Amino acid sequence: MSQIIPRQRQSPYAILVLTSRLLQSLVKQAGFIIIIILFGGKRSQDKGADAIFITIGLVVLSIIRGLIAYFRSYYSVQDDQFIVEKGLLRTSKVTIPLDRIQAVDFDQTPVHKLVNLVKVNITTAGSDGSEANIEAITLDKATALREVLLSQVASKNQDSSVGFAELSTIDQEPIITLSFLDILKVGFVENHINSALIIFAFLASLFGQIQDVGLLDKLRQYIPDASALAADITAIGAMVVVIAILSILISLVKTALLYFNLKLLRQKDSFRLSHGLLNTRQFTAKDSKIQVLGWERTWLQSAFNYSTMFLKQASSRSVSAKKRLSIPGCRERHIQAVAEDLDYQDSSSHLPWSLTSKYYIRYHLRNLIVFIILLLALGSFSPFAIYISIAAVLFGIYRGVGIIKRQRKLAYKIDEDHIQLKGGTFGHRYDVAKSYKVQAVSVVASLYQRRRGLANLVVSTAAGDIKIPMLERSLADKLRDQLLYYAEVSHQPWM
Amino acid sequence: MWNNSVKNIEDLPSLEVSDYIPIQRSYIIVLLVRRLLFFVIIGLVAVGTLISSIGNVIAIFSTLLLPLIALGVLLVAVVLFSYQSVRHQGYLLRDKDVSHQKGWINRTFTTVPFNRIQHVEVTQGLIERWFNLASLKIFTAGGNSSDLNIPGVKKEDAERIKSYLLKQVSSITHSSEEE
Numbered sequence: 001m002s003q004i005i006p007r008q009r010q011s012p013y014a015i016l017v018l019t020s021r022l023l024q025s026l027v028k029q030a031g032f033i034i035i036i037i038l039f040g041g042k043r044s045q046d047k048g049a050d051a052i053f054i055t056i057g058l059v060v061l062s063i064i065r066g067l068i069a070y071f072r073s074y075y076s077v078q079d080d081q082f083i084v085e086k087g088l089l090r091t092s093k094v095t096i097p098l099d100r101i102q103a104v105d106f107d108q109t110p111v112h113k114l115v116n117l118v119k120v121n122i123t124t125a126g127s128d129g130s131e132a133n134i135e136a137i138t139l140d141k142a143t144a145l146r147e148v149l150l151s152q153v154a155s156k157n158q159d160s161s162v163g164f165a166e167l168s169t170i171d172q173e174p175i176i177t178l179s180f181l182d183i184l185k186v187g188f189v190e191n192h193i194n195s196a197l198i199i200f201a202f203l204a205s206l207f208g209q210i211q212d213v214g215l216l217d218k219l220r221q222y223i224p225d226a227s228a229l230a231a232d233i234t235a236i237g238a239m240v241v242v243i244a245i246l247s248i249l250i251s252l253v254k255t256a257l258l259y260f261n262l263k264l265l266r267q268k269d270s271f272r273l274s275h276g277l278l279n280t281r282q283f284t285a286k287d288s289k290i291q292v293l294g295w296e297r298t299w300l301q302s303a304f305n306y307s308t309m310f311l312k313q314a315s316s317r318s319v320s321a322k323k324r325l326s327i328p329g330c331r332e333r334h335i336q337a338v339a340e341d342l343d344y345q346d347s348s349s350h351l352p353w354s355l356t357s358k359y360y361i362r363y364h365l366r367n368l369i370v371f372i373i374l375l376l377a378l379g380s381f382s383p384f385a386i387y388i389s390i391a392a393v394l395f396g397i398y399r400g401v402g403i404i405k406r407q408r409k410l411a412y413k414i415d416e417d418h419i420q421l422k423g424g425t426f427g428h429r430y431d432v433a434k435s436y437k438v439q440a441v442s443v444v445a446s447l448y449q450r451r452r453g454l455a456n457l458v459v460s461t462a463a464g465d466i467k468i469p470m471l472e473r474s475l476a477d478k479l480r481d482q483l484l485y486y487a488e489v490s491h492q493p494w495m
Numbered sequence: 496m497w498n499n500s501v502k503n504i505e506d507l508p509s510l511e512v513s514d515y516i517p518i519q520r521s522y523i524i525v526l527l528v529r530r531l532l533f534f535v536i537i538g539l540v541a542v543g544t545l546i547s548s549i550g551n552v553i554a555i556f557s558t559l560l561l562p563l564i565a566l567g568v569l570l571v572a573v574v575l576f577s578y579q580s581v582r583h584q585g586y587l588l589r590d591k592d593v594s595h596q597k598g599w600i601n602r603t604f605t606t607v608p609f610n611r612i613q614h615v616e617v618t619q620g621l622i623e624r625w626f627n628l629a630s631l632k633i634f635t636a637g638g639n640s641s642d643l644n645i646p647g648v649k650k651e652d653a654e655r656i657k658s659y660l661l662k663q664v665s666s667i668t669h670s671s672e673e674e
Contacts, residue, residue, distance in 0.1 A: 079527050080530040097541040121614075125613075125637055169631075291637075314637045334575045438608075438611075439607065439608070439611035439635045439636065439637075440605055440606065440607045440608075440611065440635055440641030440643075441605070441606050442603055442604060442606070442641075443603070443604045444601060444602070445601070445602050446600065446601045446602075446606075447600050447601075450602065458640075460542055460635070460640055460641035461637070462635070462636040462637035464635055464637070465640050465641075477509065477510065478507075478509070478606045480510065480606065481507045481508065481510055482507055484510070484591075484592055484606055484608060485508070486505050486593040487608045487611065488592060488608045488609075488610065489611070490610070493610070495636055
């Protein structure tokens with residue numbers, strides 16, 4: 001067959017990108033040694049010279065490696081295969097049949113932006129993780145390559161007679177764009193607990209140092225006729241306020257950096273998502289490759305009516321975490337629009353949702369109570385018994401409320417078109433997958449469940465599992481048979 | 496085509512879980528050899544200590560008594576779990592799918608339709624070779640949660656199932672390409 005894209009090197013400017021990337025990894029690897037050399041027991045006048053030598057050495061080494069990497073890397077598309085060659089001493093040649101390609105995504109670091117190039121990541125669905133990437137090519141070439149790679153896939157599975165040129169010109173109104181103000185709002189309703197934990201760890205160490213220096217004692221002097229306890233409470237209160245403000249700030253900055261200029265575009269049969277301030281990313285998800293559509297909302301997001309939407313694609317294990325397009329700051333209508341494009345709307349909206357068995361609460365509460373009792377029993381031997389028991393009871397109440405709330409929200413619906421699952425503890429979440437795309441169904445029953453004739457139903461798609469807990473065993477079996485039937489009689493491409 | 500909707504769910508072919516073919520009992524020994532290597536090493540160390548301090552056997556023995564009892568309990572548990580895991584493991588082939596049952600306490604029954612299989616592998620470890628056993632691995636796309644790993648199948652059976660599965664998979668891909 002013909003060479004669709006001839007064997008070629010990356011853009012010459014790729015040398016710069018490769019060199020900077022190699023320099024970064026060298027500094028990361030050798031960082032420890034560099035610190036030892038620079039801060040070792042040498043006289044101080046030598047250190048300046050050492051620093052210069054080390055810097056020059058690292059830069060030269062990176063340039064050499066960058067040049068080698070550039071001159072030894074080739075990519076091409078021939079005979080329905082995408083080929084990437086790399087390496088001088090240990091050469092590698094990755095060959096990917098075009099119909100195995102799941103997604104072609106672009107990445108841009110600040111260095112890429114400087115020379116106006118993009119990094120191309122190609123993902124497959126193989127369980128052996130045969131991924132490939134091209135470090136730096138021009139956006140035009142990257143776009144052309146993506147169209148070749150993805151259209152080839154389309155033409156194999158279904159007859160799409162649209163030419164490459166036509167594909168690239170269909171630019172519609174974006175489904176979602178986030179303005180800077182939107183991003184600030186989205187950042188504000190993010191989950192701040194992660195940010196808070198980072199700050200808390202930082203402040204805890206700082207607090208220790210403050211105590212060492214004796215600042216806390218000075219603080220106590222400044223508060224008129226207050227006991228040490230009052231000073232401590234003031235300090236803790238101040239800390240809580242500071243942590244809260246800082247974690248919101250961190251979330252804001254993180255969100256702004258990651259989701260700056262977010263755009264979700266609808267093209268002929270795919271979605272295109274791009275965002276990022278320093279590192280710009282562009283993802284493409286073909287309709288046929290999307291396995292699961294989902295959204296979730298924390299309680300804070302619910303208050304502002306924002307959801308985070310997920311488009312999950314098939315991918316191998318190593319990239320599965322990255323392989324879901326997550327779009328924050330979605331409104332109800334955005335999700336509706338995407339569901340409509342993908343034909344994921346509830347086709348049996350007149351039918352009621354099914355709930356899981358009441359045993360869900362019983363089972364989880366029983367486990368929780370056993371756990372708390374064990375914790376109390378063990379804690380009673382500790383000198384901090386009182387604190388441990390307070391913490392255990394609070395934890396028990398928190399989890400107990402969580403279990404009851406989750407059971408109330410858990411609901412599912414399975415018909416010949418879709419598997420839908422609603423859930424969430426303090427927030428909400430929703431997942432929908434097409435019934436014919438199911439690639440395995442499991443019925444799992446623990447000892448407790450077998451005694452009561454119950455089971456969990458786990459529906460696996462190429463992009464993750466949907467788990468429906470605590471069904472009647474006979475119902476789980478029936479649903480399994482039903483889903484297998486839908487998958488087995490289907491001739492539609494599912495990936 | 497599949498959009499011919501099924502109104503009566505009761506008419507769908509149902510999977511009888513009890514029909515599965517159990518895996519070879521000799522796989523218990525493979526599991527035990529693999530898992531007991533640890534105990535053999537610990538046992539040798541214990542015997543070595545006892546022998547090297549022959550004059551003082553009773554003292555050594557009394558200090559080792561509790562750890563030995565704990566080890567013994569662990570040993571019984573490992574044997575019991577290995578035995579039960581093999582006893583409750585099996586597979587089931589139908590016209591259009593393959594199933595695998597496993598687990599003693601938590602019992603899992605997973606079914607993969609032929610038209611979702613990516614590739615099939617037969618692997619054989621050293622100990623498995625002594626007993627002419629093999630593991631049949633059935634891979635699906637994406638993550639690993641839906642892959643099947645059926646151990647303790649006779650080598651010939653495993654090869655036969657593998658070629659049967661591959662034939663089914665390729666016939667499905669051909670028929671769907673013709674349409």
